[in-house]
Amino acid sequence: MLGISKLASSVLPSATLAAGAKARQLRSQGVKVFDFSLGEPDFPTPEHICQAAITAMKSGQTRYTPAQGTAELRGAIARWYKKFYNLDCNAEQIVVSNGAKHSIHNALVALVGPGDEVIIPTPYWVSYSDLVSMTGAKPVLVPGSMANGFRVTPDQIKKAITPRTRLLLLNSPSNPTGAVYSRDELLAFADLVLEAKIAVLSDEIYERLIYNGTPPACFATLRPGLMDQTVTISGVSKTYAMTGWRIGWTISPEAVAKAMGNIQSQETSNPCSISQAAAIAALEGEQECVGSMRLEFQARRDLVCTRLKSMKGIQCPLPDGAFYAFFDVSSYFGKSFQGKKVTDSASFCLACLEQAHVNLVQGSAFGAEGFARLSYATSREILQSGMVQFEKWLQSAV
Ligand SMILES: Cc1ncc(COP(=O)(O)O)c(C=O)c1O
Numbered sequence: 001m002l003g004i005s006k007l008a009s010s011v012l013p014s015a016t017l018a019a020g021a022k023a024r025q026l027r028s029q030g031v032k033v034f035d036f037s038l039g040e041p042d043f044p045t046p047e048h049i050c051q052a053a054i055t056a057m058k059s060g061q062t063r064y065t066p067a068q069g070t071a072e073l074r075g076a077i078a079r080w081y082k083k084f085y086n087l088d089c090n091a092e093q094i095v096v097s098n099g100a101k102h103s104i105h106n107a108l109v110a111l112v113g114p115g116d117e118v119i120i121p122t123p124y125w126v127s128y129s130d131l132v133s134m135t136g137a138k139p140v141l142v143p144g145s146m147a148n149g150f151r152v153t154p155d156q157i158k159k160a161i162t163p164r165t166r167l168l169l170l171n172s173p174s175n176p177t178g179a180v181y182s183r184d185e186l187l188a189f190a191d192l193v194l195e196a197k198i199a200v201l202s203d204e205i206y207e208r209l210i211y212n213g214t215p216p217a218c219f220a221t222l223r224p225g226l227m228d229q230t231v232t233i234s235g236v237s238k239t240y241a242m243t244g245w246r247i248g249w250t251i252s253p254e255a256v257a258k259a260m261g262n263i264q265s266q267e268t269s270n271p272c273s274i275s276q277a278a279a280i281a282a283l284e285g286e287q288e289c290v291g292s293m294r295l296e297f298q299a300r301r302d303l304v305c306t307r308l309k310s311m312k313g314i315q316c317p318l319p320d321g322a323f324y325a326f327f328d329v330s331s332y333f334g335k336s337f338q339g340k341k342v343t344d345s346a347s348f349c350l351a352c353l354e355q356a357h358v359n360l361v362q363g364s365a366f367g368a369e370g371f372a373r374l375s376y377a378t379s380r381e382i383l384q385s386g387m388v389q390f391e392k393w394l395q396s397a398v
Helices: 006-010 015-028 047-058 071-085 100-111 128-134 154-160 183-196 254-267 273-284 288-309 345-356 380-395
Strands: 094-097 117-122 138-143 165-171 199-203 230-235 248-251 324-328 371-375
Touching (some): 006 128, 015 345, 047 273, 071 248, 071 273, 094 100, 094 254, 100 248, 100 254, 117 154, 128 138, 128 165, 138 154, 154 183, 345 371, 345 380
Parallel strands (some): 199 230
Antiparallel strands (some): 324 371
């Protein structure tokens, strides 16, 4: 009998990927499912990016690259940050990985371990606490209330800091809530971490998807000296509709980048050479595609949130960024749907999938019981029909 290690036994599958798998299973039985569980743009990757990949393949860029990414891509990333944020960094500070999720894993392994505490504002992206736990460090959850737009306050963070605190995890715009911190709020966090001398992992993967006019902010640039304490995370997955290409990156102090490069060189070697070439085209090519996808996401957000708000018993604040609606469904707990009693967000979402064939993700997966997440990264037509079905199902509650 093969025994499973203590570490592996403690790791649960990603709830969002598990929800997607459940929908696929129903579909394979011929059921028409409205799958609003996955956080990936439905747009095809823009043509010029695909062409760059084809050219890379045909010109023989099909071999190992340096573990931390090609000099060309790291140069393109550095130029992109200079252009958008006036951030000065060199290629030695950049590590390109197999998606931003991998970048977060590398950063956590490089920075924290048993005995350390990592502060995670909630609701949080589904993988944060598991990725922290895998290092042996302890996730310390700080709740952001719906009344405060799902944002935490600097005062709350200050109270959570202990002598063991090593890292604060920030994510703006947020998955799952779409919350966007203002520049002033981020400045207050910046001052706090500079004073407390703790590191920040700033996950900025949705930086180009903001709808309320707040300019994107790169946390590391907000105060002098902050670069020395910050690992910036981003990638091409969400901005350029490139989830399957698996390219993410970190920008960090050189010593941290070197440690992450070493870890990566042992674990996975380099990210895909062809995807790296495509990512250069994404960053250096025309950027109109980003704006037009953002406009469409905004229209979908407005459609979905208007519909949700009008539904009895649902409270849905308007998200300012990313492509998720995060709404309160707790008024339905204790009610029955077709004889099935719903008691929490997991049983609510399961009954909704099985009976209405609308696939949402339970708030408990994001550290926020009482809520459900809907990804609106799908066509308006599908969203519209899914909303009709969802409302009809809600009305069947007794
Ligand atoms: C907040 C957040 N960070 C990181 C990631 C991972 O991105 P990638 O697909 O590049 O690994 C996601 C993906 O859903 C996300 O929502």
